[in-house]
Amino acid sequence: MQPDLLAELARDIDRTCRLTGSFTLRSGQTATEYFDKYLFESDPQLLRRVAEAMQPLVPEDTDLLGGLELGGVPLATMISSITGIPALFVRKKAKEYGTRRLAEGADVAGRRITIVEDIVTTGGAVRDATHALRAAGAAVQTVICAIDRSPTPGTALSDIELTTLPLLTRGDLDHARQAQAG
Template identity: 60%
Template sequence: MPTDIRELTVLIDSTCRIRGEFTLRSGRITNEYFDKYRFEGDPRLLRRVAEHMVPLLPSDTQVLGGLELGGVPIATMVSALTGLPAIFVRKEAKTYGTCRLAEGGDFADRTVTLVEDIITTGGAARNAAVALRELGATVHSVVCAIDRSEPGANTLHELGLGTVSVMTKADLDEVQR
């Protein structure tokens, strides 16, 4: 792992890995929790993550698609660094106002790169890609801060989506040693 990524991984891990008793979405109890919003709410860490995401963007990216909720601050920072416009993709379309799935500028007939904070199974990215494609966007890539997926759990490739990440769960676990 390059030194700058290792340093960032150490910072992210020490900021986000918290100890205590936590109930996970699955209902399982754990004594360790990874609070990703701690790095997303820290402007210095958020910027460092975004700076490492910029070179991972496919060259044909025309629009950044920040996924609700964690991908939104990252996409905003990457947009500020690159000048690329960003849209903010909801888990489902609003039922009021504009009733839109994605807020921001136009994305139909444009190549959207999805921006996510953490990928575990890829479900949110999968749903967003399908929905944006139905609305006329070209979506072939997901860039994430942390890939936590277990082997075989991330099936985004089945939709023709490539996934790249700044760091992985294994990287985070390695710096714990």
């Protein structure tokens, strides 16, 4: 994607998702600013722009796009509709009823899965899903994400030999915010 279009997308995501007010974080701390990723994922035009921009990140040998519950599912679905690669919906834990599956969709054994996530910070959910999918016989080598918010983008999952390919980083969003304010 052209740098000016990527910068415009970063500005639009930041403008849509960065909220100000009083927010209680998962840690219990209070913040005056909050990034609500679901605001870009629930906007069909913005979601499509993000998915189209992420399309070139998908490795050519991908058999299935594994969207992680919850934020990766709309992205995987949209990227699947653009690329024609089937989507797979990966739960945080296997269902305890019915099929008892961790991943809904095609069988994963022997398939090359590219994980799709909205935001990677520490990579915990991606790490858990990767271990489970590999245990089920899948080849998982790449995760693509809309935003990598880790301190060192692209490296959060290198300990499990997973390549992280982000569309945007925290730095890109910070730069977009500064450009809007300036």
